[in-house]
Amino acid sequence: MDPRLSVIDRRLEKVENIIAVSGGKGGIGKSIVAAASALVLAENGRRVGLLDLDFCGPCAHIILGTDNLYPEEEKGIVPPKVNGISFMSVISFTAGCPWALRGSEVSNAITELLAITQWGMLDYLFVDMPPGLGDPALDAIRLIKRMKYLLVATPSKVALDVMKKELQVLKELDMKIIGILENMKRKESEPLRNKLEDLEVPFLGSLDYDAHLEEAIGNVPELLKTGFARQLREAVERFI
């Protein structure tokens, strides 16, 4: 039997809220929403963690502007602090190299990381989810039992359709849904809110497409000054 499974709940027992930022499709801004939500809460004095669970395409560290991260060893591993956030990413173990990994081994790696990471006391832990409904998503559901979902969608029909499918699965599995956040809204696009009425899920607001956001990636003080961060602060207030 796998002994790691019996300690994952213990590693997370002092974390008040665990929020998965998901949405199904890649490129919709899950990582920036997860990282920036963590930053704005940390800015307000909350104890916040961020776990980048996208093992094959980790990028939260790029948003936070850091790449030399080494966890301390203390009865497991303790996530290093980055801009006030307890941050855990596989980049601490991959030396910046690509990690091509099949499903069953992704499952093992996720289990290992969850079993050895000592998060300590946190008000919020954001989990930056990988795209899709494959092994990593199912493992996160299986292993992180108290996780609530914040779904990100964009005005794109493609992204909306994929998000709806993920939502359907999450509802079927009885997972808690915090709500849907629209990202990269353009002035001319039809409000996403109108397309979500039949889903019976809270709409948390829209984040306009911010042409200056890219320049602020990797520079946290600048990131927190963007229009994106301003609107995100308002949205975060709706779900904390």
Place this chain on the structure above:
Amino acid sequence: MHEWALAEAVIVTVHQEAEKQNIKQITKVQVRIGELQQIDLDIFKFALENIKEIYDDMFLDADVIDLEVESSALKCKVCGKEWEFRDLSHLKEDENESIHFIPETAHVFMRCPGCGTPDFEIIKGRGVWIQSIEGVL
């Protein structure tokens, strides 16, 4: 001491299983430790002893935990070649350290010695696994 987290996992799992099976006294626990994870057995045993005390264990003596190191077997998904972790000794200390924490990072630092792909499978010898728990009901 990363071994502590895994040793705690063993103790907690043995507790849970003993409760499930109404075992009053544990007589033997067989733990397999995969070569790939490069666990320091002395540290692991020390951790088991310490954790046993923390959990105020009346029915589990750390001496009954039998640790067996399992050789690794890696198999290429492309060309089918099989090899062992110890066959490749070129890894740097920090690369070994990463594999120690998360054995699947072997895919970052190792390639199939036959065809050079990172697409291989860890067939055995990965990490910590409880083979069996025996006790008196």
